[in-house]
Amino acid sequence: xxxxxxxxxxxxxxxxxxxxxxxxxxxxxxxxxxxxxxxxxxxxxxxxxxxxxxxxxxxxxxxxxxxxxxxxxxxxxxxxxxxxxxxxxxxxxxxxxxxxxxxxxxxxxxxxxxxxxxxxxxxxxxxxxxxxxxxxxxxxxxxxxxxxxxxxxxxxxxxxxxxxxxxxxxxxxxxxxxxxxxxxxxxxxxxxxxxxxxxxxxxxxxxxxxxxxxxxxxxxxxxxxxxxxxxxxxxxxxxxxxxxxxxxxxxxxxxxxxxxxxxxxxxxxxxxxxxxxxxxxxxxxxxxxxxxxxxxxxxxxxxxxxxxxxxxxxxxxxxxxxxxxxxxxxxxxxxxxxxxxxxxxxxxxxxxxxxxxxxxxxxxxxxxxxxxxxxxxxxxxxxxxxxxxxxxxxxxxxxxxxxxxxxxxxxxxxxxxxxxxxxxxxxxxxxxxxxxxxxxxxxxx
Numbered sequence: 001x002x003x004x005x006x007x008x009x010x011x012x013x014x015x016x017x018x019x020x021x022x023x024x025x026x027x028x029x030x031x032x033x034x035x036x037x038x039x040x041x042x043x044x045x046x047x048x049x050x051x052x053x054x055x056x057x058x059x060x061x062x063x064x065x066x067x068x069x070x071x072x073x074x075x076x077x078x079x080x081x082x083x084x085x086x087x088x089x090x091x092x093x094x095x096x097x098x099x100x101x102x103x104x105x106x107x108x109x110x111x112x113x114x115x116x117x118x119x120x121x122x123x124x125x126x127x128x129x130x131x132x133x134x135x136x137x138x139x140x141x142x143x144x145x146x147x148x149x150x151x152x153x154x155x156x157x158x159x160x161x162x163x164x165x166x167x168x169x170x171x172x173x174x175x176x177x178x179x180x181x182x183x184x185x186x187x188x189x190x191x192x193x194x195x196x197x198x199x200x201x202x203x204x205x206x207x208x209x210x211x212x213x214x215x216x217x218x219x220x221x222x223x224x225x226x227x228x229x230x231x232x233x234x235x236x237x238x239x240x241x242x243x244x245x246x247x248x249x250x251x252x253x254x255x256x257x258x259x260x261x262x263x264x265x266x267x268x269x270x271x272x273x274x275x276x277x278x279x280x281x282x283x284x285x286x287x288x289x290x291x292x293x294x295x296x297x298x299x300x301x302x303x304x305x306x307x308x309x310x311x312x313x314x315x316x317x318x319x320x321x322x323x324x325x326x327x328x329x330x331x332x333x334x335x336x337x338x339x340x341x342x343x344x345x346x347x348x349x350x351x352x353x354x355x356x357x358x359x360x361x362x363x364x365x366x367x368x369x370x371x372x373x374x375x376x377x378x379x380x381x382x383x384x385x386x387x388x389x390x391x392x393x394x395x396x397x398x399x400x401x402x403x404x405x406x407x408x409x410x411x412x413x414x415x416x417x418x419x420x421x422x423x424x425x426x427x428x429x430x431x432x433x434x435x436x437x438x439x440x441x442x443x444x445x
Contacts (some may be wrong), residue, residue, distance in 0.1 A: 009043075030404055032347035033061035038422060038429055040409065048404060051433045056229060056261045060341045061424040065345030067293050069335040075331035083115075091115065091327030094335050094415070101348070102300050103273035103283045110273075110283055112306035115327040117201065119260035119286035121298035121333025123223070124281045125379045127158045128321050129182045129301060130221035130254045136308045139252065142220040145175070146253075149183040152230035153223060153258050153284075162223050165231060179214065181206045181224070185234050191373045192366055193235065194359040200237030204244040209255075216251035221282075226272035229261035232416030233375050233382025241278040254305070255280040258261045260297070264288030265342065265423050267378030268352030275378070283306060291338040334421040347423040349377040350434055357427055361434045362419065368438060369445040370395065379425070383417040385441070395444055402440040408433055 014028045034041040038061060040048040053059055065155065073091065081088040099111035114129070117121045127145055134142040146152065147162030154160075161170050161175035164183065166381050182203055190197030207222060226241060228234040248255040257280040260271035267413070269275040273283060282305065286297035309318045325331070338389065351358075359376040365383060366374055373384040385395050396412040403410050411418040417437070 005007050025060070026416045033377050037061050037063065038425060047407055049408045049429060049432055051419050051421050054292050055287070058418050059264050059266070059288040059423045060291045060347055063421040064291060066341060067291060067334050070333040070337035071294065071330050074390060076330050078329045081329055082215035083322060083324060088329055090329050090332035090336065092191035094332040097336060097339050098298060098300070101255070101270050101333050104279040105274070106150045108273070108279045109303045110279070111302040112301045112303060114301065116286070116297035116299065117325045118154070118297050119284065120156045121157050121323060122260065122286055122299050124156040124285050125160040125299050125304050125321060126223070126253045126256050127162070129282060129299065129305060129319065130256065132316065132319055133254065133305045133308055134220045141175070141217050144179065145220060146179055146207065146222040148181040148184065150228055150231040151225055151236060152228070161374070162260060162409065179210050181210070183234065184236055184240060187373055190237070192363065194363065194415050196215065196235055196377070197237045198297055201239030201243055202242050203237070204247060204386035206217060207244060207247045210334060216253065219251070219253050221254040221256055222248055223256040223258055225236040225258045225266070226276060227262050227265055227377060227380065230379065230413060232384065232413050233380055233418055235375055235377050241276050245278050245280070254282065256282045256284065258284045258285055260286045264370055265348040266380060266420065268349060268355050270348040284394050289338070290331055290334040294328070294331040294334040296328065296335060345424070350423050354425065355381060359429055361430050364434060365438055365441065366439050371441065379421060379423060383420040385415040385417070398444045399437070399440045402443055403436055404439065406436050408436040410437065
């Protein structure tokens with residue numbers, strides 16, 4: 001890979017960065033200039049092993065020429081097409097390709113696809129579809145939406161309302177009529193677990209408490225991440241999702257899985273729906289949908305939900321919702337090329353073959369000073385550090401900076417380190433990640 005140089009470097013002042021301590025960053029910026037395969041190249045030329053698939057999204061690795069060529073061809077053929085009352089072939093082709101690998105397989109029937117521009121938009125879309133469906137079947141009193149503590153569902157007002165990360169919510173007004181299940185993190189009973197914890201299935205019964213409190217006839221949907229990623233990799237206890245599904249079905253509540261992170265091979269199956277064998281009514285996706293190359297999201301809806309809205313005059317709009325960039329031609333081209341790579345290289349299931357080695361390597365960090373828990377599933381890991389009494393989050397942030405300087409990109413949330421490498425990772429990459437991380441933890445400790 002050629003070594004990029006940044007000539008006439010721009011001022012850092014104008015760009016207001018997202019989810020970033022802007023003043024801290026701009027005092028000592030970390031800038032990436034190029035990427036290929038498993039590595040980024042920083043503007044100073046040093047190589048950085050990608051331990052996070054970008055931001056949980058570059059599942060097929062960086063710089064894939066097939067995607068670039070598909071986008072270039074599409075850009076020169078049809079750069080944009082209106083998404084309202086108009087269509088273009090790539091959108092229908094991509095939806096058909098996604099329906100063929102839809103969560104849960106053909107028997108699940110989750111093969112109706114609504115395109116969005118991001119994970120946040122996918123979540124808001126799924127919530128609106130759930131409300132529209134309940135109204136369409138004569139259940140218009142069902143307007144309440146249930147999320148979960150420590151859940152992350154993007155940054156739209158719908159997403160932060162059902163989300164359960166305090167910092168995402170404390171400054172902003174939320175939608176009325178939302179409530180939250182208890183989270184599933186139980187370190188006293190479940191710690192240093194590979195795969196699903198043994199204890200905690202009964203936590204799903206918290207939905208029964210909310211049904212008793214609000215009345216089932218007021219609740220439209222319940223949304224959860226099958227594996228809660230952004231909060232620090234919280235893995236559902238055995239039997240938890242199954243019990244949640246049963247409670248939702250019994251009370252007429254739609255179950256939504258937010259698979260923006262777990263979709264497209266992260267757990268060693270195409271979707272977490274397939275991994276856990278629990279079929280929701282709606283699935284939100286984004287990130288790995290286009291390998292992170294062009295912003296895009298998609299909601300998979302069951303035929304039951306879709307068909308319930310296909311009534312009334314044929315010239316009537318069934319769902320008053322959509323985005324200028326729904327099914328954008330470039331995103332569809334990137335997505336089709338991405339699905340081609342996933343299929344040709346078996347990436348949607350490759351994680352299953354690496355999962356044992358991955359878990360073993362990451363759990364070897366156990367015993368290092370201040371490591372208080374490790375959680376792994378598929379090609380995801382959460383390493384939890386003991387917070388400093390006077391500075392929560394500082395220890396993990398220092399590990400993050402140390403790793404970057406020594407050639408590894410990790411992600412931190414609070415004092416939890418999250419790893420989610422591209423699905424093309426080889427054993428030597430896993431070994432390098434854990435070696436650099438172990439050294440950083442020792443230095444910071």
